[in-house]
Amino acid sequence: MIDAHFCTALRIVVSNWRSQLTAEEMTQQLCDPVAFGLAMLPALDVELAKLGCTRTDVHGFAWQTPCLHLRSVFDPLGIPDTPLDFRPIPDCAGTLVARATAILSLAAIGADAVSYGSENGGDLFVNLVVIPGEGRVSEKSQGKMNGHTDGVSFPIRGHRDPEDSRIAPSPDFVCLSALRNPNAVPTTVMPLDAILNQLDPQDIHELQKPQYILQSQLTFRDGMEEILGQELLVDDAQLLFRMNSGFWIRFSHSSTQTAAAGESPAKQAMQALAKACLDCFIPVTLAPGDIAIVNNRIALHGRTKVGEEHGGQSRWMLxxxxxxxxxxxxxxxxxxxxxxxFP
Structure with missing residues (x-):
């Protein structure tokens, strides 16, 4: 029931906020998402208390859940045609309410809404849509995505990049807000616990060794070149980290390879991990007005094939x-x- 209470409280608080402001005023407040989230938390606490719930309950639930699916948590009515690129996001009531709800939901579980300057110009929110045209970005926007964690070349929280201490951690959470999903294309979530249950102890041991190479994911590469002067590659990286509460992971099918060429226990472990992802995925179908908060430490995520339809009334996530x-x-x-x- 915690997730249902959380949805109810979020809807009430954001609806009250929206009713008192013009679109221009909403846009202005969302320019500082950290301040906005903090300012809204007292009202959220009041609404949660009415339901016999606390923010501590929500925080604990979110950190134990590979994917928190918030159903019908905002109203996406009045949105324009689906954009044709990652940016910009049209400013209208539907997208503003979606963004406000996402920022507040993250603040409630102890996370600031963040971006990285090296991805899509550092925009806090981006459109996940089919991008028309030719090239790898367009093809990737249409196809399925295998299991991965976002920001895979960045260190996990609590660690530092061995070559550049300025590199910020990868995100704790990936937040997806559904504006349109006419073909019910599911987001796929792969809980780490389920994956590890399919791996041999030796594979788990190998994944904890610093013997992998991590390449920046596609949407980060141009920005890395501009900011760092080169693509960010991490040599001698480990994929699995033992934490007090279990394990955390970073992995991407398309951006991870073994440091040593040829067959090896490291490669076997990585292949076993990739296979387990295929065997353990859970489909999460987001309807308009839903938000999915994927835990980027204890789950991998992807999606099934989207298709070529773009613009108009086609699939649109923030x-x-x-x-x-x-x-x-x-x-x-x-x-x-x-x-x-940074970067």
Whole structure:
């Protein structure tokens, strides 16, 4: 019931906020998502208390759940035709309410809404849509996506990049807000616990060794070149991290390889991990007005094939990231931004 209570409280608080402001005023407040989230939390606490729930309950539930599916948590009515690129996001009541709900939901589980300057110009929210044309980006927007964690070349929280301490951690959460999904294309979620149950102890041991190479994912590569002067590659990376509560993971089918060429226990473990992802996925179909908060530490995610339909009334999600930023230092942020992280 915690997720249902959370949805109810979020709807009430954001609806009250929206009713008091013009679209221009809403847009202005969302320019500082950290301040917005903090300012809205007291009202959320009041509504949760009416339902016999607390923010501590929500926080604990979210950290134990590979994917928190918030159903009918915002109203996407009045949105324009689906955009044709990652950015910009049209400013209208439907997208503004979606963004406000996402920011508040992340704040409630102890995470700031964040972006990375190296991806899509550092925009806090991006459109996940079919992009027409030719080339790898367009093809990727139409096809299925295998299991991965986002920001795979960034360190997990609590660790630092061995070559550049300025590199911020990858996100704790990936937040997907559904504006349209006419063909009910599911997001696929692969819980880490289920994956590990399919792996041999030796494979789990190999995945904890620093013997893999991580390449930046496609949407980050151009920005990495602009900011760092080169693509971010991580040599001698481990994929699986033992934490107090279990394991955390970072992995991408398309961006991970073994440091040593040829067959090896490391490669066998990576192949076993990839196979387990295929065997363990759970389809999560987002209806308009739903939000999925995928835990980027204890789950991988992907999607089934989207298809070629673009614009008009085609599939449209908004995506942002959430991260506990309490341990970041100033060098891991871009100047003059409360949400944009380095690089």
């Amino acid at each position: 995506r942002t990231y959430g991260l506990d930023t309490s341990e970041l230092d100033d060098s891991q942020r871009h100047p003059d931004s409360t949400f944009m992280l």
